[in-house]
Amino acid sequence: MEILWFLMASLMLAAVLTPFLRRRRSGIQLVSPDAPDAADPADYGFMREELLDIRMPGPDEDLIDVLDVVQGTQEWRAASQLLAGTEAGGERRWQRVQAFAGAASLELSRRPGGTAGAGAGGQWLRSWRAEAPKDAGGAAVQAEFLVQQAFRTATAGTDEFRIILEEAREACGQAALLAPGDPVPYIIELSIARGLGYPQADFEQVWLKILDRAPAHMGAHLSALHYWCEKWHGSRAQAYSFAEAAAARAPQGSLLSSLPLFAVYEHLPEIALVNDFYGTEVVRKAIEGALFAAHSARPGDPMLAHVRHLLVFFLVRSERWGEAMNQLVRVDGHVGALPWTLSREPAAEYAVYRALAVAGYEANGGTPATLSH
16 A cells, blocks of 8 residues: 555656556556556546646536637626526536636736736626626626635735635625525635634524525535534534535435545545555445445536546545546546645646556456446
8 A cells, every 4th residue: 555655656746647557466566658568548548638627527518618708709798698597506507607717717817917919817707797797697706706816816814815705705795686596605605704714603604595595505515514624613523524414414316425525535634644544434434425426416417527536536545446447437538626626737636546546457457348438
């Protein structure tokens, strides 16, 4: 186990990400890329690292098309139309709001003061808010944009951080007034509550508003889970309790059964201090719950890719190679999800785990022909 993870660390540091692993029953070894028995993810139809889409966890062709239009023309109306036609209480609206906000934030980081022939990045969002101040979708995107700016560009607890989040809270209030039945403004406020340190009673008031509108919203539960983690305003016990309670009341076809796995991820120990952590009962139960959730999820659930990506991380860490491969063939191509998005190079991080899964799978006799799609 220690040798395997030393290998992974070496791979990451050296940026050796794909076909340089030997598939031997005696173990996984580093080899040259032209070695005849080097495991190659391309044999499974996996996408090259440089082509992996880091913007979202899974495909959303309508969103991709609109993002291309908006960013290419700096015209916001296509984004407004897409959000207006997206179910208010569903997971996809929340994901699309996040994607538009993230696109504007990324543009701004690349062109903070504008460049020759182009204004500052994210100008389309500023135009959207100025030209359609009563557009609920625009207000929600603006609020989420400000939240992302606070967490990405400012240090938690500083005056700058709090000022940005206070502005985001005002935008949330506007979005909630414009769309009273939409849970998205309150889901955004969960992140504001975490950043500003709402007392637990105040946080619960926001949470109740979400439960009134979308009680089984997976994205909302993931956002709330962060508040209850010990690195923010709760504890390991509170986070586990919240996740397990949500999983216990999960309706048929819901992905909430996977929430304990996210709670485990948020409280990962230093691996050097814990022997066989990934083989413990807590981790095994959380993995099984997430596998059950993924298997029984409603077709087309936009949150399913989030669960599968986290499963890849835990299944590889647990050396459950075949099960990891079964998840990889269902998500490969998009890597905009935990845990990859916490890395400065999400595609590279994902590619390391994918390469390890392929090598481990083949070291135990697996081949492309034996992998079900």
